[in-house]
Amino acid sequence: MNIILFGPPGAGKGTQAKNLVEKLNGFQISTGDILRNEIKMDTEIGKKIINNMNEGKFVNDEIVNELIKKVLFNPQKKDNLIFDGYPRSISQAKNLEKLLKDTNQKIDFIFFLNVDKETIIKRIEKRKIQESRSDDELDTILKRYDTYMHTTKPVLDFYNKNSNFYELDGALEIEEITTKINDFLTV
Ligand code: AMP
Numbered sequence: 001m002n003i004i005l006f007g008p009p010g011a012g013k014g015t016q017a018k019n020l021v022e023k024l025n026g027f028q029i030s031t032g033d034i035l036r037n038e039i040k041m042d043t044e045i046g047k048k049i050i051n052n053m054n055e056g057k058f059v060n061d062e063i064v065n066e067l068i069k070k071v072l073f074n075p076q077k078k079d080n081l082i083f084d085g086y087p088r089s090i091s092q093a094k095n096l097e098k099l100l101k102d103t104n105q106k107i108d109f110i111f112f113l114n115v116d117k118e119t120i121i122k123r124i125e126k127r128k129i130q131e132s133r134s135d136d137e138l139d140t141i142l143k144r145y146d147t148y149m150h151t152t153k154p155v156l157d158f159y160n161k162n163s164n165f166y167e168l169d170g171a172l173e174i175e176e177i178t179t180k181i182n183d184f185l186t187v
Contacts, residue, residue, distance in 0.1 A: 001026070001185075002105055004083045006155070007113035008148045009141070010120035010127070011170040012177060016113065017084035019178045023185075027077045030084040034067050035059055056140035058088065058147060065095045072099040079105055088152045093159075110159045111181055113170035117145055 001024055005013040017028045035053060038046035045067075049059045068086055071077060087093040100106055115123075121141060128136035135144065159165050166184055168177055 001108045002079060002081045002083070002100075004087075004107055004110045004159075005113065006110060006159070007170055008115060008120055008152075009144045010124040011113035011115045012123075012174060013084045013113060015174055016111070016177060016181060017082045020082045020181070023182065024080065024082070026080045026082045027071075028082050028084055029068070029071050029077075029086060031059075031064055031067065031086045031088075032084075035064070054134050054140075056135045056144040056147070058151070061089065061091055061095070064088075064092065068092075068096070069099060072103045072105070078103065081105075087155055090154055090158060093155050108164060109184065110162065110165045111184075112156065112160075112165065112167045113177065114167055115170035119171050120145060 003020060003024075003026075005017055005020075007013055014028075014030060014032075017030065020026060021028045035045075035049055039050050039053065040046070045063055049063065052059050064086065071081065083096075087096050121138070124136050124141045125138070127133065160167075168180055170177065172180075
């Protein structure tokens with residue numbers, strides 16, 4: 001089963017992705033984690049993306065799409081993907097469509113975790129203390145939220161007419177969201 005978790009930064013995509021990984025024995029595809037790892041390992045890609053990442057800006061599509069391509073073409077992960085943070089633009093959504101077609105896969109569920117700006121700010125400030133992420137400063141959070149509104153939210157138009165699209169209240173408690181997602185999976 002392939003699932004997309006969609007929503008603004010701080011909506012709880014990563015948390016729900018971990019639950020789904022456990023439940024389905026799947027693979028969490030967090031482009032944020034993949035990119036942070038490139039920086040940690042000080043790779044060529046890492047050197048190219050560090051400034052954009054720290055400033056809360058998007059990493060260029062070419063780099064992200066290439067990393068995602070490797071994932072889609074990995075036979076061990078086929079039909080077992082939990083996307084967390086991809087696609088984040090219309091062009092990435094189109095790229096994903098193509099890769100799914102090329103690898104004979106489809107998306108089974110799209111869960112949109114919808115949360116308002118104030119809740120996000122509170123959550124990310126808490127995460128900053130827990131995880132000390134360099135892109136969790138308040139002005140960076142606000143920039144990331146603006147980018148979400150301008151570039152990522154329009155991706156909803158790409159998916160929200162699909163019968164496998166479900167909108168959830170991302171302000172609910174983690175456990176409540178997990179239960180709702182699990183219920184949809186068993187319908
Ligand atoms: P995340 O961990 O999903 O909040 O992502 C952290 C940062 O990684 C983002 O603010 C972007 O700089 C970068 N990033 C993650 N996913 C993508 C993506 N699909 N496209 C472009 N940049 C991304």
